[in-house]
Amino acid sequence: MARHWLMKSEPDEVSIDDLAAAPGRHLPWTGVRNYQARNFMRDAMRPGDDVLFYHSSCAEPGIAGLARVSGPAVPDETQFDPASPYHDPKSTRDQPRWLQVEVELVRKTRLLSLREMRQAPELATMRVLQPGNRLSITEVDDAEWAAVLARLER
């Protein structure tokens, strides 16, 4: 039984259209530099899990598409690259600190805006909507997943 997740991405870096345009419509999910989010990828995420692709830090934040985890957690290559903004000098190949998974597009959806999400009582329990939440990967339970899909049809 696949779990469900919400994953934030800044569309200036990787948007739902970037995912759609990628070869094979999949991309490595690099740049996670938060231990809680990393641990989700390492311990709980599995290929086949469902993903809500969320645009953050942009003019219209919200859910922009559906995706799927398509590869296991492996070391994030950007941590070893001194030229990358995600370079981590404290990380070594022997003991990599940061992980990535692969994410593939299922389909682009209409934008379910953060504003609409906040107004939807059936979505009120979503972790991403809790005050002060900044976590870039959050769990979505079965009821929340179904409620998001239903609302996307409106």
Next chain:
DNA sequence: GCCAACGTTGGC
């Protein structure tokens, strides 16, 4: 650009 909330770092 502002700023509240949160996570990380590092001195002690």
Next chain:
DNA sequence: GCCAACGTTGGC
């Protein structure tokens, strides 16, 4: 282990 200082996130 505490906690102040600092850096980051992300909506507005």
